Amino acid sequence: MNYAQRSPTYKLDTLNISLDDDYEGKVSAKVDFCEIEDAKTAVIYVHGYMDYFFQRHMADFFIDKGISFYALELRKYGSSIKTHQHENFCKDIREYYAELTFVIKKAKEAGHQNIILHGHSTGGLIVTHYLQHSQHRDLISGAILNSPFFAFNASSTAIKLLSIVAPIGKLFPFLKFTQLNSLYTESLHKDYRGRWDFNLHYKPIPSFISYFGWMHAILNAQYEIYSSTIDELPCLILHSDTSYFKTTWSDKITSSDGVLNVNDIVHYGEKIYKNLTLITVKDAVHDIVLSSDPVIEQYFSDISSWLEKNPQFQ
Numbered sequence: 001m002n003y004a005q006r007s008p009t010y011k012l013d014t015l016n017i018s019l020d021d022d023y024e025g026k027v028s029a030k031v032d033f034c035e036i037e038d039a040k041t042a043v044i045y046v047h048g049y050m051d052y053f054f055q056r057h058m059a060d061f062f063i064d065k066g067i068s069f070y071a072l073e074l075r076k077y078g079s080s081i082k083t084h085q086h087e088n089f090c091k092d093i094r095e096y097y098a099e100l101t102f103v104i105k106k107a108k109e110a111g112h113q114n115i116i117l118h119g120h121s122t123g124g125l126i127v128t129h130y131l132q133h134s135q136h137r138d139l140i141s142g143a144i145l146n147s148p149f150f151a152f153n154a155s156s157t158a159i160k161l162l163s164i165v166a167p168i169g170k171l172f173p174f175l176k177f178t179q180l181n182s183l184y185t186e187s188l189h190k191d192y193r194g195r196w197d198f199n200l201h202y203k204p205i206p207s208f209i210s211y212f213g214w215m216h217a218i219l220n221a222q223y224e225i226y227s228s229t230i231d232e233l234p235c236l237i238l239h240s241d242t243s244y245f246k247t248t249w250s251d252k253i254t255s256s257d258g259v260l261n262v263n264d265i266v267h268y269g270e271k272i273y274k275n276l277t278l279i280t281v282k283d284a285v286h287d288i289v290l291s292s293d294p295v296i297e298q299y300f301s302d303i304s305s306w307l308e309k310n311p312q313f314q
Contacts, residue, residue, distance in 0.1 A: 001064075003057040003300060004293045010034050010063045012056075012071075015106075017099050019075060024085050029099035030073040034063050035110045041141075041313045042068040042112040044103050046096075048121030048149070048287065050088055050180070050207055052078030054198045055289050061300050065307070068112060072103050074126075078202045087208045091173055093221040094133070096126050101136050114141035114313055120287055121259065124148025124237075125218070128225050128272060131233065142310065143235040143273075144303060147286050150268035151222060153243070153261045166216040173213025180207045181247050184258040188290055193249075196290055225272055235273040236306040238299060239265045240284040255283040255292070277306055 017029040032053060035042075043062050047053050053071035062069045074096050076085045090096065100117075107115050117140055119127035124145040131137050152159060168175060182205045188194040192205065240257040244250065262280075269278055279302050285291045288299045307313045 002293055002297065003061050004296045006057060006060060008056040009060050012059060012069075017102050019098050022075075022095065023091070024089075026082060026084070027075050028082075029075045029080050029102075030078070031070055031099075031103050031106070032059075032073070033070040033103075033106075034059065034068060036063065036066060036068045039066055039068045039112060041114040041116065042070060042107040042110070043116045043118050043144070044070045044072060044100070044107060046072050046100065046117065046119040046123030046126055047074070047077065048123050050185075050203055051121070051123075051287075052199070052202045054196075054203075055287075057296070058289050061303075065304070067313075068107065068110065070103050070107060072099060074099060078199075081202070086174060086211060089174075089211060089214050090217050091169075091213050092217050093126060093129050097130060097134055100126070100130060101134070104136060104139050108139060115139060116142040116144060116313065118144040118146070119148060120146040120289075121149045122218070125150065125221055125225070128230070129221050131230050132225060132228050140233065142233060142313065144306075145235065145237045145269070146288050146299075147239050147257060147260055147262075147284075148237065148265060148269070149218075149222075149260060150225070150272075151261070151264040152219070153245070153259065153264070162215065162219060166212070166219050169212035169214070169216025173211060173216075175212045177210045177212045177215045179209055182206050183247070183249060183253060184286060186249075187253045187258065187285070188287075193254075226268065229272055229274055231274045233273070234275045234277070234306075234310050235269075236277045236279065236303065237265065237269045237273070238279045238281050238284075238288055238302060240286070240288070241280045241282045254285065257284070257286045259286040277309075
């Protein structure tokens with residue numbers, strides 16, 4: 001089954017999530033979902049940084065397996081961005097707990113016995129942090145992480161420097177930190193060097209500005225997840241076999257992780273998750289489900305095998 005080439009088969013419903021106002025004013029999030037009657041398991045997908053859910057072939061894969069699918073659009077991302085907000089910004093990763101808990105409870109109310117959190121990149125960091133610190137973590141039965149953002153792609157010296165300057169983010173949260181290189185996004189979009197069609201207002205080239213407040217929040221979250229383990233919960237982590245570190249174009253970025261260091265993913269994944277299945281996916285890009293067709297099919301095959309090894313999800 002070539003999911004990447006298949007037109008979307010299933011209709012996804014959409015629900016806007018009203019949230020309490022925050023330090024920038026009105027806040028909302030969104031969930032796209034397909035609830036399958038009598039499905040035992042539901043997957044809740046959490047996207048990455050400078051991202052939103054557009055990978056419809058991933059939804060079809062899970063729904064084909066009889067698993068209900070929910071794609072959470074976090075506050076200040078995608079269509080949930082409001083004109084008074086700084087895009088993709090948070091001061092604390094716990095801000096996302098509210099919308100994630102809302103979707104978890106919605107899935108539980110729909111009758112699903114098992115809930116799997118499926119996080120990509122920053123979504124993988126959010127999922128991991130939630131599993132360690134949320135009071136609702138016992139509602140979760142498993143986790144699938146696609147290239148989780150466990151560490152900044154930087155040298156140990158640079159990380160130490162970031163740690164020193166990070167407190168600036170508490171005093172001046174909207175001070176510009178950086179504007180990320182857009183090579184990876186260019187490698188994906190059909191109008192540049194890729195083949196995928198997504199909204200460049202939500203996942204832009206050049207990228208959104210990143211701020212010190214966001215950097216401080218992410219660095220804190222990473223240090224917090226290093227301090228404890230997740231022992232019983234079954235977790236599947238998938239990542240590329242290599243990283244691309246250069247800031248100039250090379251076709252290698254189309255078959256490697258052009259955002260994170262895959263060695264960090266392995267190191268921290270093994271440190272945090274004790275019931276872990278760790279899979280290297282050859283020639284995968286950062287978001288593995290946006291790789292070449294054979295890589296995508298391998299990714300789905302690996303997930304299928306993991307689900308079969310955990311019969312509670314069937």
